[in-house]
Amino acid sequence: MKAAHFTYHRPTSVDEAVAFLDDYGGAARVLAGGQSLVPMMNMRLWRPLALVDINRIPELSEVRAEGTSTVLGALVRYTTLERLPLVAERLPVLAELVRHIGDRQVRNRGTVGGSLVQADPTGEFPLACLVLGATVRVVGPAGARAIPVAELYEGSYATVLELEELLTEVVFPPAPAHFAFTEVTRRHNDFAVLSVLAVGDRDAGGRWRDVRVGLGGIADTPVLAEAAAELLNGSDLSDAVIREAAELAVDVADPPSDIRASAEYRRHLLPVYARRVLTELRDAPLRGEQS
Ligand SMILES: Cc1cc2nc3c(=O)[nH]c(=O)nc-3n(C[C@H](O)[C@H](O)[C@H](O)COP(=O)(O)OP(=O)(O)OC[C@H]3O[C@@H](n4cnc5c(N)ncnc54)[C@H](O)[C@@H]3O)c2cc1C
Numbered sequence: 001m002k003a004a005h006f007t008y009h010r011p012t013s014v015d016e017a018v019a020f021l022d023d024y025g026g027a028a029r030v031l032a033g034g035q036s037l038v039p040m041m042n043m044r045l046w047r048p049l050a051l052v053d054i055n056r057i058p059e060l061s062e063v064r065a066e067g068t069s070t071v072l073g074a075l076v077r078y079t080t081l082e083r084l085p086l087v088a089e090r091l092p093v094l095a096e097l098v099r100h101i102g103d104r105q106v107r108n109r110g111t112v113g114g115s116l117v118q119a120d121p122t123g124e125f126p127l128a129c130l131v132l133g134a135t136v137r138v139v140g141p142a143g144a145r146a147i148p149v150a151e152l153y154e155g156s157y158a159t160v161l162e163l164e165e166l167l168t169e170v171v172f173p174p175a176p177a178h179f180a181f182t183e184v185t186r187r188h189n190d191f192a193v194l195s196v197l198a199v200g201d202r203d204a205g206g207r208w209r210d211v212r213v214g215l216g217g218i219a220d221t222p223v224l225a226e227a228a229a230e231l232l233n234g235s236d237l238s239d240a241v242i243r244e245a246a247e248l249a250v251d252v253a254d255p256p257s258d259i260r261a262s263a264e265y266r267r268h269l270l271p272v273y274a275r276r277v278l279t280e281l282r283d284a285p286l287r288g289e290q291s
Contacts, residue, residue, distance in 0.1 A: 003041035007050040013057060014139055017166050020052045022141040026163035028052050032075060032114035035106050060113070060168060063087065070172045074113025078125075082107070091172055093132070093179040093199065097124045100181075103189055113167045116149070119157045119221070121256075122192040124183070126153070127222040131197050131214035134172045140165035153221035156256075176201045176210045180280035182273055183216070186260055192217045193261040194269050196249075196277040206236050208282075213245070213274070218253040218266055225249040228274070237282040246274035 009028075011017040021028050028050040031037060040046040054060055060075035063086055070090045072081075078098040081087050087095050101107055101115075101124050115125040116136060129136075129149040136147050141164050149170075152159050161167065176199040183195035200211035211232040213225040228245040235241045255266035 001042055001044060003038070004044060004047045006041075006048055008053065009050060010053045010056050014059070014166060014168055017052050017054055017057060018139055018141060018164065020050070021164040021166065024048075024050050024164075028163075030054055030117070030166060032111040033077065033109040035102070035110045036114065036118045036120075054166070065090070066171070068174045072112050072170045072172070074111060074167045074169060076112050078107035078110050078112075078115075079104075081112070091132070091175050093175060093181070093197070094125075094128055096179070097128050097181055097197070100124050100183055100185075100189065100192070100195075112170055116152065116170065117159055117161060117167055119153055119159050120191070121156050121220050121222065122195065122217040123222070124192070124195065124216070127195060127197055127214050127216040129170060129172075130222045130224060131199055131212050132172050132175050133212075134170050136167050137169040137171065138165045138167050144168075146171075150224070156220035175199065176212075178202060178281055178284070180277045180284060182277050182280075184269055184273065191260065194218055194255075194266050194273060196270075196273050198277050198281045200232070200281060207234055208237055209233055211281075213249060213278070215249060215252065215270070215274075218255045218270055220254070220256070223252050225252050225274070227251060232278070237278060239279075242275055242278040242282070245278060246271040249274045 009020045029048040031051040031053040060073040062073045064071050078101055081094045081098045115123050134149045138145050140162055154160055179199040181197045183192040185192055195216035197214045200208045202208050211229050213228050214222055216222045228248040231245045250270050253270055255263040257263045
């Protein structure tokens with residue numbers, strides 16, 4: 001099947017893009033990498049009256065330092081995150097995570113803004129943004145606003161963005177030095193059944209602080225295991241503390257049953273993988289350090 005008829009617009013500035021979106025009053029869609037949008041249109045699950053292609057707006061592809069923060073334009077591709085020295089230096093967790101997304105073709109086209117707005121509960125990038133405390137910048141007919149990623153999602157495939165709003169940038173505060181990530185997939189680079197990301201800093205005495213644990217695929221949005229993180233902060237991440245934290249992580253799970261796995265199976269996997277990730281966080285040498 002092919003997409004229903006639509007009008008195509010290719011603005012060259014953010015203001016022009018927002019004006020097009022406003023003109024259609026919610027009946028147009030932004031076209032970024034097209035990796036989710038185009039299949040949905042081809043299956044006729046979505047029938048927008050128009051597409052507003054943002055690929056010719058140069059500033060949306062920028063990556064820059066803003067003081068200690070790092071800013072990614074909405075059109076930054078996953079592949080760029082894998083390769084860019086600034087990302088490797090400041091946000092190495094992103095470079096590692098995006099390697100789990102789709103295949104090379106998907107990573108060459110897929111964008112960070114598209115991933116955040118698509119709001120797939122198993123998406124690696126939304127999970128990383130939540131765990132790293134990122135904020136998105138949005139421009140709409142009523143002006144600009146900033147939304148913490150922790151407040152971006154309303155549910156599965158649903159954000160608080162208006163359809164006339166354009167996500168322009170993602171802003172990351174400095175990231176903790178250590179991270180560990182794993183995901184369970186049925187096939188290599190398939191969408192995740194479940195994923196766990198943990199970050200944190202360790203002081204000279206071996207105590208951990210700024211520990212954050214995020215879970216993907218176990219609820220209708222990515223979630224933080226806050227009670228587990230509270231237990232881990234200030235501890236030395238002993239085996240006993242890790243075991244207890246991994247059990248606490250299950251409390252935030254409200255897993256779906258779908259074609260990839262049953263809710264029961266996801267619930268079974270969660271503490272097992274949470275334990276593995278936290279152990280890896282504790283034991284892995286800091287990137288760049290000798291083990
Ligand atoms: C074979 C395959 C495998 C995949 N595997 C994975 C995977 O393992 N993990 C994963 O996370 N994803 C996966 N994806 C999805 C991929 O990450 C998509 O790239 C992503 O979900 C959407 O990004 P995009 O840039 O292609 O957005 P598009 O498809 O262009 O847009 C997606 C949605 O976001 C909206 N949108 C896009 N940009 C903006 C913006 N700046 N402001 C406002 N709205 C915007 C669009 O209107 C649309 O509603 C896969 C896709 C394919 C085809």
